[in-house]
Amino acid sequence: MDRDIRPTLVLVVAFLVALGFFFWIFTAVEWLVALGLVSVPLALFAVVFLWRVRIGHVAAPPEQVLAAIAHGMRLGLYRVSEEPGELTIRVGSMSAVKVRARPALGGTDLTYTVYATPGGWSLLMVMFFLWELAVFTAPVTLFILMQVRAFVRERVLSYALPGGLPPAPAPSDVRAILIDSLSEGYRVASEAAEAEKSAYHDLLAFAFFLGFVAWGLVFIEALLSSAEVDFARRLQDSSLIALVAGTAVAVALGLGIRYVLRPRLRLLETWATRLREALAREAGGARPPEASPSAFELLSEASKEVPVWFAALRRGGMSREPGTWVAIFFAGIWGVTLLGLAVSLAGLVLIAIPAGAAGLGFLALAYLLYRGWQRRVEAERASVMASWDLRLSAIRAQMERFLQDL
Amino acid sequence: MADPELPERPDLYVVARLLERLWRENRPMLKTRLQLAANVNYDVFTRYVSWMVGKGLVSMENSPDGHERVAMTPKGYEAYRRLVQWINEIVHNRFPEP
Numbered sequence: 486m487d488r489d490i491r492p493t494l495v496l497v498v499a500f501l502v503a504l505g506f507f508f509w510i511f512t513a514v515e516w517l518v519a520l521g522l523v524s525v526p527l528a529l530f531a532v533v534f535l536w537r538v539r540i541g542h543v544a545a546p547p548e549q550v551l552a553a554i555a556h557g558m559r560l561g562l563y564r565v566s567e568e569p570g571e572l573t574i575r576v577g578s579m580s581a582v583k584v585r586a587r588p589a590l591g592g593t594d595l596t597y598t599v600y601a602t603p604g605g606w607s608l609l610m611v612m613f614f615l616w617e618l619a620v621f622t623a624p625v626t627l628f629i630l631m632q633v634r635a636f637v638r639e640r641v642l643s644y645a646l647p648g649g650l651p652p653a654p655a656p657s658d659v660r661a662i663l664i665d666s667l668s669e670g671y672r673v674a675s676e677a678a679e680a681e682k683s684a685y686h687d688l689l690a691f692a693f694f695l696g697f698v699a700w701g702l703v704f705i706e707a708l709l710s711s712a713e714v715d716f717a718r719r720l721q722d723s724s725l726i727a728l729v730a731g732t733a734v735a736v737a738l739g740l741g742i743r744y745v746l747r748p749r750l751r752l753l754e755t756w757a758t759r760l761r762e763a764l765a766r767e768a769g770g771a772r773p774p775e776a777s778p779s780a781f782e783l784l785s786e787a788s789k790e791v792p793v794w795f796a797a798l799r800r801g802g803m804s805r806e807p808g809t810w811v812a813i814f815f816a817g818i819w820g821v822t823l824l825g826l827a828v829s830l831a832g833l834v835l836i837a838i839p840a841g842a843a844g845l846g847f848l849a850l851a852y853l854l855y856r857g858w859q860r861r862v863e864a865e866r867a868s869v870m871a872s873w874d875l876r877l878s879a880i881r882a883q884m885e886r887f888l889q890d891l
Numbered sequence: 892m893a894d895p896e897l898p899e900r901p902d903l904y905v906v907a908r909l910l911e912r913l914w915r916e917n918r919p920m921l922k923t924r925l926q927l928a929a930n931v932n933y934d935v936f937t938r939y940v941s942w943m944v945g946k947g948l949v950s951m952e953n954s955p956d957g958h959e960r961v962a963m964t965p966k967g968y969e970a971y972r973r974l975v976q977w978i979n980e981i982v983h984n985r986f987p988e989p
Contacts, residue, residue, distance in 0.1 A: 657972060662972070662975045662976055666978055673982075775928055778908075780911065780975075781904070781911055781971075781975060781978060784978045785907075787982065788978060788982055791981070791982065795984070880981060884903055884974060885900065885903055887970075889900070891970065
């Protein structure tokens with residue numbers, strides 16, 4: 486069997502099983518039992534993502550082992566981020582792996598834990614959050630597990646075999662430094678592009694949500710102010726007016742968001758592509774096309790963009806700051822629900838007025854939370870940009886002085 | 892080579908481009924090929940090569956075929972390595988101390 490399709494096969498089979506369970510749980514089982522049953526995927530999730538698996542022992546210091554693995558992965562065009570004592574390698578769109586190196590007798594013990602990309606975490610988080618869908622986290626978890634295991638077996642295990650550790654690149658190796666720089670630039674640019682895309686989609690969803698809110702408010706207004714005596718007719722007219730208004734709000738906001746964010750997203754994607762192509766050329770030992778900018782120039786230009794990328798990573802959308810966005814989501818939902826309640830109980834003024842006021846309060850809270858988050862992100866971005874430009878000018882002057890003083 | 896006016900404040904990109912081409916070639920390059928590969932006009936090229944010869948970053952070699960070639964010196968390699976190392980630190984958000 487081809488190893489590459491195993492994770493996908495597991496995903497499909499596990500999904501079908503999960504689908505069967507889903508219908509069984511919610512049609513034939515008491516809801517308390519159902520709640521208990523959906524805790525099983527949570528246990529699977531915990532085991533898979535917390536389990537630390539041993540890769541092997543390497544007779545070299547941890548820093549050397551991690552440097553060699555990181556270089557090998559970068560040559561393979563994998564995205565690698567380095568933290569003290571560990572590497573995080575992105576394996577697929579949802580899967581990643583953390584490789585840890587700990588000093589042990591006469592060398593290093595290598596272990597790994599299954600990890601997920603921000604996209605993978607978001608998907609799992611949303612499915613656990615909507616607990617009815619928790620059963621579908623099992624196929625995703627198993628898919629990530631299979632993909633990571635296959636990756637470790639094929640790409641990492643060889644480093645722990647006797648004589649399998651290649652020498653780490655020498656500090657004077659220009660090609661290794663270029664590969665390292667291009668790989669890091671590519672990693673940050675592509676993660677920034679993904680974060681920007683996530684923010685873009687989140688805002689489109691928010692525009693849809695606001696369209697829905699507008700629909701609700703216009704519907705209430707139209708229903709209450711209509712002079713039509715036939716209630717069915719009144720409902721129909723109000724629905725039509727509200728539908729037009731809600732759609733107009735959603736479409737206008739969506740177009741505005743697209744106008745502002747699309748160019749930024751395309752720029753980030755262009756940078757990620759340029760750096761990946763340069764990395765692939767460098768890793769493959771191919772020469773750049775004649776008269777094309779040098780890798781140094783490409784990296785110099787890219788370095789001017791780095792603060793924008795970091796800002797995009799920080800901004801990142803609701804999937805990257807889930808706490809705030811869950812609060813915004815709940816405040817919005819409660820706002821709309823209470824307003825709906827106020828309308829449905831319009832005859833009972835003592836209930837309708839407080840409910841309506843509370844609904845408006847929740848909507849205002851959602852808006853304030855959103856504005857606060859947006860201001861915080863913009864302030865951080867401005868601060869990083871200002872200090873980055875200064876530091877970049879200083880380092881450039883330092884390089885030019887170095888050339889003049891030669 | 893004629894006595895061209897040397898750049899007072901050399902453009903970092905042009906110097907790095909010339910050094911990078913020579914480093915990639917890993918052997919002396921014909922002047923015309925280097926000029927084309929570095930994508931600079933003849934005047935700029937002549938001035939920069941003269942400046943780099945003066946600084947010991949490159950040397951001129953006469954080949955048996957009568958063509959003059961430009962070769963990277965160990966000092967040129969080290970200068971290019973330092974430039975690349977600086978950029979590497981910036982990309983990793985680890986600015987070196989001035």
